[in-house]
Amino acid sequence: MTDTPRVLIADDEPELLDLYATWLDDIAVVVVLAGCGAAALDRCGEGDLDVVILDRHMPRVSGDEVLDALRDDSGPRTAFVTAATPDVDIVNLDIDAYLTKPVSRDEFVDMVESLLRREAFPETVDRYVEKLSKRAALLESESQSVLRADPIYTAFEAELSSLAARIDYRPLDDPYLNRALADGGHDDLVDS
16 A cells, blocks of 8 residues: 555546545545546556445446456455446455445445555455455345355355354454444354
């Protein structure tokens, strides 16, 4: 991470870009805005980004395409903040967090702060939180019984359980992590 973290926000809705940037005024980050996927790719090419927040469905160059380009460089932490209803395909995306619009200021800021802090997390905890974010997004859009009928989701749940068993979790001063644990069905760990 650079001295002052740099957060790129890419969305094709200018009002949302302005709103998200305003929400981050209270934390010590440099906000970089991109009004489309092509601009996001250009900004990513400049390097020095710590977090990249993408709308999944932007015209011409999608958030998925930007994500693919970033992962080729083992780039920054990434998140989708999108109106796109998540499908089980997100379990295989190399994304660190997934929020479905509309999002609140607290959800957005907590997610960004958590992504910045996760550099210090042990790898197992980091992977676990990533998967919990995906699980919470899926459970918002689909019933657990429908998801459990999907073999991809079943394998994902098994991996999540395996990670949970290897974590010695102690509550952190991290609202996003605690919310992810609670939303992920592991709220028993939050109160430890």
